[in-house]
Amino acid sequence: MDKLIWLIPILPLAGFIINGLGRNKLPKGLIGSIGTLLVLASFAISVGVFFEVKANYQHHIAIKYFDWILAGPVRIPFEFYIDQLSAIMLLIITGVGTLIHLYSIGYMHDDEGFGKFFAYLNLFIFFMLLLVMGANYVIMFIGWEGVGLCSYLLIGFWYSNPSYADAAKKAFVMNRIGDLGFLIAIFLILNLFGTVNIQEMIKKAQLIHPGYWAVGLAAGLLFIGATGKSAQIPLFTWLPDAMAGPTPVSALIHAATMVTAGIYMITRSNVLFLLSPVVMNIVAIIGLATALFAALIALTQTDIKKVLAYSTVSQLGYMFLGLGVGAFTGGFFHVITHAFFKALLFLGAGSVIHAVSGEQDMRNMGGLRKKLPITFWTMLIGTIAIAGIPPFAGFFSKDEILAHTYEHSKIMYAIGVITAMFTSFYMFRMLFLTFYGKFRGTSEQEHHLHESPATMTLPLIVLAVLSVVGGLINVPAVLGGHEELGEFLKPIINNKFLSEPKEALTPAIEVTLMCISVAAAFIALAYAYVKYNKNGHVPVRDDEERGLLATLSYNKFYVDELYDLIIRRPLDWLSDFFYKVIEKLGIDGLVNGIGAGPVEASKGLRLLQTGNVGFYIFMMVVGIVAILLYSLGLMDKLHV
Amino acid sequence: MESFFNAVKTVPLNHYILLSSVLFCIGVTGVLLRRNAIVIFMSVELMLNAVNLLLTVFSVYRGDASGQVFVFFIMALAAAEVAVGLAIIVMIYRNTSSIDVNVLNRLKW
Numbered sequence: 001m002d003k004l005i006w007l008i009p010i011l012p013l014a015g016f017i018i019n020g021l022g023r024n025k026l027p028k029g030l031i032g033s034i035g036t037l038l039v040l041a042s043f044a045i046s047v048g049v050f051f052e053v054k055a056n057y058q059h060h061i062a063i064k065y066f067d068w069i070l071a072g073p074v075r076i077p078f079e080f081y082i083d084q085l086s087a088i089m090l091l092i093i094t095g096v097g098t099l100i101h102l103y104s105i106g107y108m109h110d111d112e113g114f115g116k117f118f119a120y121l122n123l124f125i126f127f128m129l130l131l132v133m134g135a136n137y138v139i140m141f142i143g144w145e146g147v148g149l150c151s152y153l154l155i156g157f158w159y160s161n162p163s164y165a166d167a168a169k170k171a172f173v174m175n176r177i178g179d180l181g182f183l184i185a186i187f188l189i190l191n192l193f194g195t196v197n198i199q200e201m202i203k204k205a206q207l208i209h210p211g212y213w214a215v216g217l218a219a220g221l222l223f224i225g226a227t228g229k230s231a232q233i234p235l236f237t238w239l240p241d242a243m244a245g246p247t248p249v250s251a252l253i254h255a256a257t258m259v260t261a262g263i264y265m266i267t268r269s270n271v272l273f274l275l276s277p278v279v280m281n282i283v284a285i286i287g288l289a290t291a292l293f294a295a296l297i298a299l300t301q302t303d304i305k306k307v308l309a310y311s312t313v314s315q316l317g318y319m320f321l322g323l324g325v326g327a328f329t330g331g332f333f334h335v336i337t338h339a340f341f342k343a344l345l346f347l348g349a350g351s352v353i354h355a356v357s358g359e360q361d362m363r364n365m366g367g368l369r370k371k372l373p374i375t376f377w378t379m380l381i382g383t384i385a386i387a388g389i390p391p392f393a394g395f396f397s398k399d400e401i402l403a404h405t406y407e408h409s410k411i412m413y414a415i416g417v418i419t420a421m422f423t424s425f426y427m428f429r430m431l432f433l434t435f436y437g438k439f440r441g442t443s444e445q446e447h448h449l450h451e452s453p454a455t456m457t458l459p460l461i462v463l464a465v466l467s468v469v470g471g472l473i474n475v476p477a478v479l480g481g482h483e484e485l486g487e488f489l490k491p492i493i494n495n496k497f498l499s500e501p502k503e504a505l506t507p508a509i510e511v512t513l514m515c516i517s518v519a520a521a522f523i524a525l526a527y528a529y530v531k532y533n534k535n536g537h538v539p540v541r542d543d544e545e546r547g548l549l550a551t552l553s554y555n556k557f558y559v560d561e562l563y564d565l566i567i568r569r570p571l572d573w574l575s576d577f578f579y580k581v582i583e584k585l586g587i588d589g590l591v592n593g594i595g596a597g598p599v600e601a602s603k604g605l606r607l608l609q610t611g612n613v614g615f616y617i618f619m620m621v622v623g624i625v626a627i628l629l630y631s632l633g634l635m636d637k638l639h640v
Numbered sequence: 641m642e643s644f645f646n647a648v649k650t651v652p653l654n655h656y657i658l659l660s661s662v663l664f665c666i667g668v669t670g671v672l673l674r675r676n677a678i679v680i681f682m683s684v685e686l687m688l689n690a691v692n693l694l695l696t697v698f699s700v701y702r703g704d705a706s707g708q709v710f711v712f713f714i715m716a717l718a719a720a721e722v723a724v725g726l727a728i729i730v731m732i733y734r735n736t737s738s739i740d741v742n743v744l745n746r747l748k749w
Binding site for chain 2: 621
C-alpha cells in the first residue's frame, strides 16, 4: 500500500490537468466521469491505507520522496506522513469529495463552465490531500494556500457578478490574514525546534517545560492561522459570503473539508497547545464565542444557504471549543460527523435551490415536502443529526464536546447548551419554512418544481445514511460503546501534558448531561414547530419592522459594517492620505520639481539664442578677451 | 632682399605692432558692427592682414623665415574661406533677397 500513496494526491491532480486542458473540448459526460472517478480511485487507495493503519495500533507511514529545500542546517524534504489522523481525513476528503463530484455532475449540468468547475474541484482535492498528508508544516502550508486559492476560484466561479467576485476577494484577503499567522508560526517553530517536521517537533517538544512563552506564541500564531481558515472570530465573515459559490462548493469546501483544516492542524500540533494552557483557554473561549455568535445570527437569516453557512461557523466554533478544553478526540469527532451532515444539508439546499429555479430566500419556498421527497427526507435526517437528537451522528460528537466542557467550566457548558438549543431551533426553522406549509413562490416556479436527478439524490442518500450511523464510531462507554475513535486516535494526542479534569465525570452526571442537551434540542424543536409550522409564521419582508434583537441578528450584528468602520475606512483614509499628500505632493513634487528647475532656468537662458550673428560674434570676442585677460593674469602669477 | 629687410627695419618694431593692433581692432569693430555680409567679410580680411603684417615684421626682425611661410598659409586659407563664404552669401541672397546678417535669425529656438 505504501507504494501507492503518492497516487492519492496525484490522481486528482491528473484530473485537474485533463479537465483543465480539455474543458472546452471534452464532452460534459466525460469531464464529469474523469473528475469523479479519479477522486473515487483516490478514495479506494485511502480505504486501503486506512485499514493498514487501523490494523496496527502504532502504525504510521512516513515516506520521503526527495529533498526539497536545502539551505545550511535547514533541510525540508518533500515527505508524506500518514497516521490515524490523516487516514481519517483522507477518507473524509476523498469520500465526501467523490459524492460531491457526483452531485456536481447533475447540479452544474447546464453551466457553461462545467469543465472549469470540475478542474477546480479536482485541484482543490489535490491541495487538500497535500495539506493532510504533509509530514512537515511547509508541505501543509502548500496545501493550506492551495485550498485557499481554490476556494477563491470557486467562490468567484460566476465572476461576472461583481458581488460574487467581491465575496471571493473577501475570502481570499481574510484567509491571507490568518495565513500570515500560520507562516510566522512555522518560522518560529523552525527557530525553536530546528525542524518543521511535525513528528520531530513533537519529540523535541516533550522536553520543554509547560508554559514556555515562545511555545505559547507559536501555538497562538497557529491558532490565528486556524481562525482564518476555519472562520472563527474575528475572521469569520468571509464564510457566509462564500456562499456565492456554486452549492457543491459550499458543501465540499466550506462545510466538509477546507474549513476543518484549522482543527486538523491544531489536533496535529496538539503538543504545542497542551504546553500553553493560556492559548488553550483562548481557543476554547474564541470557539465558544463564535459558536454562540454565529448561532444568534443564523436564527433570523432567510437565505437558506446563509443559515447553513452561519451554522457551519457555529459548529466550527464547537470544534474549537472541544480542542480548547482538551477534548481533541471530541473536536475531531465533530469534524467527521459534521462533514457528513453539513455536506448533506448543503447538497440538500442545493437540490432545493435547483428545484425552485435558483431561489434562495426561504420566504419564497414552503411546502416542498411532497414535490421533493428524497431531498426532504435526507434533509430531515441531516437536521436531526445537527440538532443533536440521538441516535444520529451529531448527538454523539456534540455531546462529547459538551461533556468535556462541563469538566472544564460549568459556565461554558451552559453557554454551549444554549447554543445547541439555538442550533436545533434555526435548523428546524429552516426545515419547516422550506418543506412545510404552502408554496409561497411564483406560479412559474411552482410549475417547475421537480425532484433532482439521480446523480444528485444518490449522494444525498449516502450522506444521509452516514449521518445516521456516523456517530456510532465513538459511542461513549456510558451508552455501552467502546469509544473506538478515541482509542484509534490515542497515538496522536499527547496525553503527557493533558491535565486531569478537576472532577471526573461519573456515569450519572454524564447521562444527566446528555438528557439536558437532548431536552434542550427538543424544546427548541417544539418551539420552531409551533411558530413556523402550526402558526405558519413567515419571517417578515425586508421593508417591515423587526424587533431590536431580530434586527441586530438579521443584519449579522453589523460586524461587516464594524470592520468597514474600524479597519477599511481608516485604511482608505490612510491610503488616500498617502496618495494625495505623500505621493502627489511629496514624491511627485520632488521629481517634477527637479525637472521643472532646468525647464524654468532654460526659459530665461534660451533668450540668449537670438539668432543674431553679430551678437554671437560679439559674445565670442568678449569670451576671447576674457580668456586672454585670465591667462595673462595667470601668467603673471606664474611668473611671480 | 637685403635692402628690403633694411627698409623694413628703418621703422621701429613698436610702430608695426601699433599699426597691426589698430588694423586688427578696425577689423573686429567692422565684424561686430556692420550688417552687410560682404563688409563683414572684408573686415575679416583686414584682421587677417593685420596679423600677416605682424608675422612678416617679426620674421624680418628675428631673421627667421617661418613667419613668412605662415603668411602664405594664411593667405591660402583666406582665399579658400572667401570662395566658400561668398558662395554662402550668394545662397543667402537668393533666399532672402538680402545680405543683411541680422535677417538670418530664423533658426533660433
